Amino acid sequence: MRVLLIAPTPPACHWPQGVFFYSVVPTELAHCAALLGQHGHHVRLEQREISLLRESFDWTKADARFEALLRKFSPELVVFFAPTATADEAFRLAGITRSVLGASANILLCGPHATALPEQTLADCPSLDAVMIGEWEWTLLEAANNGLTPGITGLRCATVSQKGWVPRPACTDLDSLPMPAWDLCDMDYITNRHRWLIRWLPLRTINLRTSRGCPNACSFCAAPLTAGAGVRFHSVEYVTEMLARALQNYPVEAVLFEDETFAADEARLRRLCETIQTRGWHRRLQWACCLRTDQACPDLLRTMKAAGCIQVEYGFETASNTLLQAIGKNTTVEQNLAAARHTREAGLRVYANIMFGLPGETALDMRNTLNFIRAIRPEVISASAMAPFPGTALFRDLSEAQKKRLQWGAYTYLDQFRSGFNPTAMSDAQWRSKYLQVQKHFIKPLILRQILRDAGNDSSAVIQYWRKRWRRFCHRHPLKAWRLPV
Ligand code: SF4
Structure with missing residues (x-):
């Protein structure tokens, strides 16, 4: 067929x-x-x-x-x-x-x-x-x-008169899946040197997944939806074969492991690091991954660094323990601070995921989160507004009227804020103004220019605000503005 x-x-x-x-x-x-x-x-x-x-x-x-x-x-x-x-x-x-x-x-x-x-x-x-x-x-x-x-x-x-459907149990043997058919993708384009996949480093990068699922179930996260509860893994042998094929067939310099929690099985991760070193790949391959902060122990981070890891991504989300508890993150601010410190001490870059607009969040919480970011000084920050993804606990709590107002396209990273969804303890006007204030710390000039390029003739207050910031940047740094890649 x-x-x-x-x-x-x-x-x-x-x-x-x-x-x-x-x-x-x-x-x-x-x-x-x-x-x-x-x-x-x-x-x-x-x-x-x-x-x-x-x-x-x-x-x-x-x-x-x-x-x-x-x-x-x-x-x-x-x-x-x-x-x-x-x-x-x-x-x-x-x-x-x-x-x-x-x-x-x-x-x-x-x-x-x-x-x-x-x-x-x-x-x-x-x-x-x-x-x-x-x-x-x-x-x-x-x-x-x-x-x-x-x-x-x-x-x-859709067409057959069917009462309900029978759910398929998640596959327990991920290794039964054949290696990804990279030959059907445009690998020349994908493995081109660019600065986005491992953020701000111009590397030829490929993304690989070595497990499915997450041990946690945060109230805003849609990741466990298709993967189900718990984590299933490819074997170290399967991952090694995948890496070998990538290195043999493509001019790859870096790997982004896209697993939700790369250290969900610490022993397996240590064996993978050992294999990478035994094969000598750590000398030609850099890699990045995502850990939960409760998995970031100093010894493991040093082992990862020795095997070529350069960056670890964490979902810190906020600097409020009450909010972390409310979203079911099962981590604490103290754990998050320690994870950032251990990561830096191991010589790794820190990628911080921050979420604003959490249920019950106040202006003070947002200010504390900014101070938290200043304290950990991450190399990469991704800060977005919380969006109620279908299937999550957050979505289930919405009223029918709120659900009707949602536009699926507005779930795009930079448009999340524009969806009008506001579960915070602030009024809509206060939330909007506070969010714009904090965003100016995260939106790099390149993204800012792309937002304005895509905005066209949009004259909304948000876009006008960004236009003002762009003009100010051009005025202060004309050379930098001119040199930004198109
Ligand atoms: S946000 Fe991270 S820790 Fe929470 S459920 Fe999603 S993948 Fe797991």
């Missing part, structure tokens, strides 16, 4: 020219493509962001290119992998697919959004034939082998 797997972007109204000029291997799609290929299916993988870049973000031309691909490849099964921010665009592309291919193809959607809201997703997009819920690779394989039959676990068909 001919299968087209698609990774959409957010819609043009929220992502007119893309904000981050980098691209990653769509890991789930690449593994699934390999699995389908292993069973004799003919697979193609379409990364819309790369198509848009090729067309200089001319969305009309990119759509024409997409239609041409559909006509030429004529897939019998079209699958969209769509997190919430890209759901609306996936719906639009599903409409184009239906108009080009008619009834000759079945169109499916999978990912955290469909998992959280299967019925609503089918209602929102009449072009869909089915959604896949939870972990979907084996569901899709069954659908490709046998056609869309309601008995397939994890599949919710």
Whole structure:
């Protein structure tokens, strides 16, 4: 069967020219493509962001290119992998697919959004034939082998009169997945030297996943939705093979391990570090990963550093223990401070994830968080406004009226604030002004220019505020402004 797997972007109204000029291997799609290929299916993988870049973000031309691909490849099964921010665009592309291919193809959607809201997703997009819920690779394989039959676990068909659906248990043996089909991705583009994947370091980087899931369940996080509770791992041998293939086939200088919690199994991580050193890869390969702060012990961090690790990402979120408890983070500010200190002492860069707009947050909490950031001096900061992702405890607590006001496209990183969602203890006006005040500490000039470039003629108060900051930056640092990469 001919299968087209698609990774959409957010819609043009929220992502007119893309904000981050980098691209990653769509890991789930690449593994699934390999699995389908292993069973004799003919697979193609379409990364819309790369198509848009090729067309200089001319969305009309990119759509024409997409239609041409559909006509030429004529897939019998079209699958969209769509997190919430890209759901609306996936719906639009599903409409184009239906108009080009008619009834000759079945169109499916999978990912955290469909998992959280299967019925609503089918209602929102009449072009869909089915959604896949939870972990979907084996569901899709069954659908490709046998056609869309309601008995397939994890599949919710739109057309068949079906009462509910049977959930598919998460795969316990991740090594049964074949190596990702990198040959179907644009690896020249993905492994190009750029400064975004391991933030601000111009490295040829590839992203790899070595486990699925997280031991925690924070009230705002959609990560455990598709992966389920707990963590499952690829074996060290599997990860070593994946690394060896990446190094053999591509000019890779760095790896971003995209696991939610890389040290969920400390013994396994130590064995992986040992293997990297035994093979001598630590001399030519730098890598970055994400840990929970309660996993950051000094000895482990030193071992990681010796094996080539250069950066550790943490979800510090806030400097308030009350708020950390309220969002179910199961860490404390003291743990967070110690993790940052140990990481720096081990000679590693600190990547700090900060979340503002937490339920019950006050202006004082925000100020304390700023002071916390000043104290830990991270090399990279990602500060965003909390958004209620479908399937999370935060989303479940919303009223029906609040849910109706949500726009999926506004879940894009920089647009989260504009969604109007305000669970803080501040009034809307105070929250907006405080958030803009703190954002000026995090938004680098390059991002600022991209926000304004994408804003076009938008004359909202927020954009006017950013325009003023950009003018001030140009006035004070004309050379820096001129030298910013386009
Ligand atoms: S935010 Fe991090 S620790 Fe919390 S559930 Fe998500 S991945 Fe796990």
